[in-house]
Amino acid sequence: MRAMWEFFFGVGWLATLTSYLTITTAILVAGSLVMMLLTWIERRGLGYMQDRKGPNRVGPFGLFQPIAEAIKTITKEDITPTDADRWVHFLAPVVILASTVAAFAVIPWGNLIPVDINVGVLYIVAVSAVHTVGILMAGWASNNKFALLGGMRGVAQAISYEIPQVLSLVSIVMLVGSMSVVDVIQNQMDPYGNILSWHIFTPVGLLSFIVFWIASLAEGERPPFDNPEAESELVAGYMTEYGGMKFAVLFLANYLTNFAICAVTAGVFLGGGNGPGSDIPILGTLLSVFYFLAKSLGLFFVMVWIRGVVPRLRIDELMHFAWKFLLPLALVNIFSTSLWIAIIRWGAEQGMGIAEALGAPGSIARIAVAWVVTAIINVVAFFLVARLNATRGVTTYQATPTAV
Amino acid sequence: MDFIIGLIFWGLSALILFSGLMVVIVKNIIHAALWLIASFAGIAAFYFLLEAPYIGVVQILVYTGAISILMLFAIMLTRQVTGEGTQQLFKRWWVAALVAFGLFAVVIVPTIWFPRLPVAERGQPTYWPQSDRAAASATPAAAPAAQQEPQPEAETPQIAGAFEIGRSFMAEYLLPFEVSSLLLLVALIGAVVIAYEERTRRRRILTLAEEAELRRSVAGLGMERPLQASAQLPPGKSEAGTAERR
Numbered sequence: 001m002r003a004m005w006e007f008f009f010g011v012g013w014l015a016t017l018t019s020y021l022t023i024t025t026a027i028l029v030a031g032s033l034v035m036m037l038l039t040w041i042e043r044r045g046l047g048y049m050q051d052r053k054g055p056n057r058v059g060p061f062g063l064f065q066p067i068a069e070a071i072k073t074i075t076k077e078d079i080t081p082t083d084a085d086r087w088v089h090f091l092a093p094v095v096i097l098a099s100t101v102a103a104f105a106v107i108p109w110g111n112l113i114p115v116d117i118n119v120g121v122l123y124i125v126a127v128s129a130v131h132t133v134g135i136l137m138a139g140w141a142s143n144n145k146f147a148l149l150g151g152m153r154g155v156a157q158a159i160s161y162e163i164p165q166v167l168s169l170v171s172i173v174m175l176v177g178s179m180s181v182v183d184v185i186q187n188q189m190d191p192y193g194n195i196l197s198w199h200i201f202t203p204v205g206l207l208s209f210i211v212f213w214i215a216s217l218a219e220g221e222r223p224p225f226d227n228p229e230a231e232s233e234l235v236a237g238y239m240t241e242y243g244g245m246k247f248a249v250l251f252l253a254n255y256l257t258n259f260a261i262c263a264v265t266a267g268v269f270l271g272g273g274n275g276p277g278s279d280i281p282i283l284g285t286l287l288s289v290f291y292f293l294a295k296s297l298g299l300f301f302v303m304v305w306i307r308g309v310v311p312r313l314r315i316d317e318l319m320h321f322a323w324k325f326l327l328p329l330a331l332v333n334i335f336s337t338s339l340w341i342a343i344i345r346w347g348a349e350q351g352m353g354i355a356e357a358l359g360a361p362g363s364i365a366r367i368a369v370a371w372v373v374t375a376i377i378n379v380v381a382f383f384l385v386a387r388l389n390a391t392r393g394v395t396t397y398q399a400t401p402t403a404v
Numbered sequence: 405m406d407f408i409i410g411l412i413f414w415g416l417s418a419l420i421l422f423s424g425l426m427v428v429i430v431k432n433i434i435h436a437a438l439w440l441i442a443s444f445a446g447i448a449a450f451y452f453l454l455e456a457p458y459i460g461v462v463q464i465l466v467y468t469g470a471i472s473i474l475m476l477f478a479i480m481l482t483r484q485v486t487g488e489g490t491q492q493l494f495k496r497w498w499v500a501a502l503v504a505f506g507l508f509a510v511v512i513v514p515t516i517w518f519p520r521l522p523v524a525e526r527g528q529p530t531y532w533p534q535s536d537r538a539a540a541s542a543t544p545a546a547a548p549a550a551q552q553e554p555q556p557e558a559e560t561p562q563i564a565g566a567f568e569i570g571r572s573f574m575a576e577y578l579l580p581f582e583v584s585s586l587l588l589l590v591a592l593i594g595a596v597v598i599a600y601e602e603r604t605r606r607r608r609i610l611t612l613a614e615e616a617e618l619r620r621s622v623a624g625l626g627m628e629r630p631l632q633a634s635a636q637l638p639p640g641k642s643e644a645g646t647a648e649r650r
Binding site for chain 2: 013016017085088117118119122123125126127129130132133136137140155159179
C-alpha cells in the first residue's frame, strides 16, 4: 500500500500518511456498511422470533431500509434543548463514536490487519472504556432527569462489567503469552484446519468465553443489560434529548460497539479468520475475511436471539451478577489457567517435577490431564458460585402473605 | 516521517497545554474536569508517539477511562457545579504562580542541562543517551570500547514494554509492588467498613411492592398493626432496618 502511494507522490512521509488514511477510510466505510447490515439483521431476526415480518418494504427483503432511515435522520432538524450545556451536548456523541471507532484500529479482518500493536487486547478494552465519559457527558449535558439517570446507570454498569471482562481476557493472554490480537489468533491456528484448536474448545477458554461474552453484552448495553436506555422506565436514557443526526451517531456507535464485541470474541475465542484454506496466498485472504464476517455475524445473531428471549435485569440484580457471579468465576479461571500452563508446559526446573512423569511438555498425556483437572475445577466453581448466589445473594423480591 | 512526527508532537503539545490552561480558567467545574480528560488523552497519545504503547494504554484505561469518571461523579455530588459567582483569582495569586514555576523549574532544568541522567543501573541499558550507543554500534571500530557495559539484547532497548514492566514488577521491584497492593487492600477494606456502617445505620428504603403491601395491610388492619406487619415483611432481608422501624 505504502509503495503504491510512494510511486504516486515521490515523498516518503506523504505516502505513509496517505496509506494510513486509506486504511482508516476503508475501516470506517466497512464499519458503517456492516452497521447497516446489523440493524437489518436485528429487526428481521426479532421480527422472525416474535412472529411478525419486520421491515420488508424497501428493497428486496427490506434490505435498503437502513438507507432510507439514514436519509430520514440526516434531513431531520437538529435540536438542542434550551437549558442544555450546548458544547458538551454536542461533543458527547463525538466522544462516544470516536472511542468506539478507535477500537477497530487493532481488530484484524481475517488476514487483513490494520495495525498490530503488542498490547492490542488491552488497547481494545481501554479505548472502549472511554465511551463511559461520553455517556456521562450526554446524560449530564441534556439537563434532563431521565437522561442523567440513564447516564449514571450506563457508567455504573460499564465500570462494573469492565472488571470481569478484563479478567476473563487475562486467562487468554496467559495462554497465548502475548497481548497482541494477531498473536492470539495465530495461537489458534492449526495446520490441519482442526477447529478444536480454538480457545473456546478448552475448559479454560470456555469459561473465559462465557464470562467475556456476558460482560461484553453489558458493556455494549445490549438487552438484557440495556438499563441505561430502558425505554419503559427512562424514555431513552441518555439519548432522550438527542434527535436527528446526533441520535443517528449515537445509534451508529451503539451498533459499531456491538460489532466490535462480536469481532473481538470471534478473534479471541473462535479463531478469527482461520478456517479451511485461509492460508492460500490471495484467495485465502478473501476466504479469511469471509470466515471472520461469518463468525462475527453469527455471534451478532446470538445477540439478537438473547434479546428476543431474556427479559431485562433490574439494576441491583445487574450489579450483583457482575460482582458476585462473573468476578469469582473469572478469578477461578485465572487459577485454572495457570494450572493448565503448568501441567502442559512446565518441567522439573520450574518446580513441576510431577508433570515430568506424564511425558514431554505438550504431549497428549499432559494435555489430557490438564483437560480433566481444569474442567473439574471450572465446573465445580461454576456450580458452587451459582449455588452460593441462589441461596445467599439478594435475589428477587418475593411477595409474602400479608401478616396477620 | 520525521515531519509527520514533528507535526503530531507540536499539535499534541498545543492541545495538552491549551486544555491544561482551560482546566484552570473555566468556571464550570464539570467543564474543567472534561478539559482535564482531554489533556489526559493527549498525554496518552504522547506515550504512543514515544513507542511505549503499554504505558499509553494504561494511561487511557486508568486516567481517561476511570479516574476521570471518579472525578466527574465526585463533582456531581458537590453542591455548586456551575460556579458562576466564584472568584478565581485571589489576592496572593503570585505566590502560587511562584511555587508552580519553581516546581516546574526543578523538573525542567536538570532535563535541559544534564541530559545524561543515570536512568537505569546494574547493567541495564540506560535509555536516554541513545546517540552514544547508536554511534558506537554504527562504527565497528568504536564498538569494543563501548562493549564495557553489557549490551542490551535488542537493538533498541525497550524499558516500557508490557514484558519488561511485568518482569521488573515481579523481580526487581517486588517489595514496592506488594506494599502498594497492601495499601490498596487497606483502602478497599476501609471503604467497605464505612459503607457497611452507613448502610446499617440508615433506614431501609422500601421497594414499591413492599410499600404497596404495607399500605394494603394498613388499610386492612387499622392503625395498631402495621408496625408488626412491617417487622415481618421483608423475609430475612434486613433485620437492622426492621429493628429500627420498631
